Amino acid sequence: MKKAVYHGIRDIRVEEVAELEPGPGEAKVRVVYCGICGSDVHEYLHGPFPRSPFGHEVCGEIVEVGSGVDDFAVGDRVVAFNRDGYAEAMLAPRERLLKLPEGISWERAALIEPLSGAAYAVDRGGVKATDRVLISGGGSVGLLVLLAVKVLGVETVYLTEISETRRKRARELGATDVFDPLEFKIPRKMKELTEGQGVDVSVEAVGIEAALKDCLASTRHGGTVVVQGIFTDRVPIHMLGFVSREITMIGTNSINPQLALEWIAAGRVEPESIVTRIVPLDDIAREGFDVLADEKDRDIKILVAP
Numbered sequence: 001m002k003k004a005v006y007h008g009i010r011d012i013r014v015e016e017v018a019e020l021e022p023g024p025g026e027a028k029v030r031v032v033y034c035g036i037c038g039s040d041v042h043e044y045l046h047g048p049f050p051r052s053p054f055g056h057e058v059c060g061e062i063v064e065v066g067s068g069v070d071d072f073a074v075g076d077r078v079v080a081f082n083r084d085g086y087a088e089a090m091l092a093p094r095e096r097l098l099k100l101p102e103g104i105s106w107e108r109a110a111l112i113e114p115l116s117g118a119a120y121a122v123d124r125g126g127v128k129a130t131d132r133v134l135i136s137g138g139g140s141v142g143l144l145v146l147l148a149v150k151v152l153g154v155e156t157v158y159l160t161e162i163s164e165t166r167r168k169r170a171r172e173l174g175a176t177d178v179f180d181p182l183e184f185k186i187p188r189k190m191k192e193l194t195e196g197q198g199v200d201v202s203v204e205a206v207g208i209e210a211a212l213k214d215c216l217a218s219t220r221h222g223g224t225v226v227v228q229g230i231f232t233d234r235v236p237i238h239m240l241g242f243v244s245r246e247i248t249m250i251g252t253n254s255i256n257p258q259l260a261l262e263w264i265a266a267g268r269v270e271p272e273s274i275v276t277r278i279v280p281l282d283d284i285a286r287e288g289f290d291v292l293a294d295e296k297d298r299d300i301k302i303l304v305a306p
Helices: 038-046 112-124 140-151 164-172 186-193 209-218 239-244 257-265 281-294
Strands: 002-008 011-016 026-035 057-065 077-080 089-093 097-099 132-136 156-160 177-179 199-204 219-227 248-251 275-280 301-305
Touching: 002 281, 011 281, 026 077, 038 281, 057 089, 057 112, 112 140, 112 219, 112 257, 132 140, 132 186, 132 209, 140 156, 140 164, 156 186, 164 177, 177 186, 186 209, 199 209, 209 219, 209 239, 275 281, 281 301
Parallel strands: 132 156, 132 199, 156 177, 199 219, 219 248, 275 301
Antiparallel strands: 002 011, 026 057, 026 089, 026 301, 057 077, 077 097
């Protein structure tokens, strides 16, 4: 079978590998789509993380089960919360499988895992419908957070992003206003828009120093900053402002699939609306990772179709 194998920085090769056999407690999943996550792009550019989850946004169909797997069957449509999904098939422990409800398209299913991350982030951040929210970063992470806060009923949500393509999509998805941080001083702009107070909650969704500092400086006294971006560099923080305004800063790195599925089942969110392209496995490096790494104004969310 074919699989995209990580060999090093900017070096992913599609190779023929041995067919997989599920062990006890495992299922073999034929991969329909695997989304390219921002964390995977970070690994492509900077090297793998410890316990790398490379290729984890997977949906597909079970084609074989190992011993002890009696709650899933061949033919079940599932989301697999496991790594190695850039392949024609993958193995997943039964506890990392989620059976798909009827009527969910494969495109929507492919976004359940990243939507689950957004659901977890806004839930952990305690976002309320009455909050004024700033999202720093309009890639797939930031746009899914935008969809998540809209589900919660947030009426005032601002987003910052340097890419015109992503700014346009944020407006289409319901952002109150969208700003290029290279053209505006974001903390000043947020205070202008909030009677000098600052927003209630900021979400850092890109993983860079400037975005985090914008969030910290844009948040009101006693407000919350949720950090969901993946940082590869150390970030110096001006602690006086952080302490004197009694800001709570929360790191998030988990998922809430049940909450995401509740939103989808209720018809409150269409996460596939951020998908801009589907590419075949053979083109994963050139038309997938290279585009997301080097041509940020071209695409937002890319799915790989093995």
